[in-house]
């Protein structure tokens with residue numbers, strides 16, 4: 478009896494240590510497998526259509542010829558985080574903040590300036606019509622976009638945007654959307670949940686940033702460019718399904734693309750395709766390569782204003 482008991486304990490210890498070492502050895506793979514399990518179900522949708530109707534309504538800005546825009550700047554943000562929550566995982570070795578994060582206080586200052594200056598935030602539909610020369614928009618017009626769909630967008634950026642009466646665009650990696658909501662932990666790598674999407678649907682219009690292809694190969698190539706067209710197409714089609722069949726707007730992961738990727742997106746019906754090429758948008762500009770200006774953590778107000786074409 479005692480002997481059997483001892484054997485059981487020994488067996489359990491051996492089993493646990495073996496299991497742990499296998500787990501440690503394959504840590505990356507196990508991590509990926511867990512991540513894959515958490516992907517938003519391929520055949521579900523976000524059911525956003527009803528709360529996104531506002532984004533399709535085009536306003537009549539009634540602008541005089543001398544105050545209408547001849548260019549519009551499209552801004553790109555990723556994450557907005559309070560300074561106290563920016564920990565070592567979001568800092569480089571020299572203590573500077575990683576490019577994809579900006580302090581909430583900076584974001585607030587930027588939004589406050591846009592508001593004080595009387596800027597209008599355009600919807601994508603309004604931007605499209607402006608680009609086609611079919612809509613006159615105010616000289617001080619801007620489009621605010623966010624890439625990747627981080628949870629802080631709903632908790633830090635959304636309340637400020639709403640306070641200023643602004644709207645923005647959020648390009649989602651749709652597979653990373655959490656079907657079930659989790660408590661917000663500032664500074665950690667969390668993505669928007671389905672509840673977050675619905676709760677911030679009056680400010681954000683949503684576009685595709687792929688389903689699960691915001692990745693690079695071991696050689697550093699973007700999945701969108703390195704995989705064959707069929708594979709890329711099936712990934713993007715899942716993101717379209719998630720977005721309730723919406724194939725209107727798309728932003729390239731890492732801003733990387735080629736002619737084949739543009740042709741594929743056109744074939745899938747996308748009208749508004751965004752790059753990260755640094756430029757303003759003018760009338761007549763092709764809507765399949767829309768440039769954007771990224772805002773970085775070390776941009777002061779001087780740099781921010783300069784990106785919007787203000788010299789002082």
Ligand SMILES: [Zn+2]
Nearest residue numbers: 624625730731
């Ligand atoms: Zn991205």
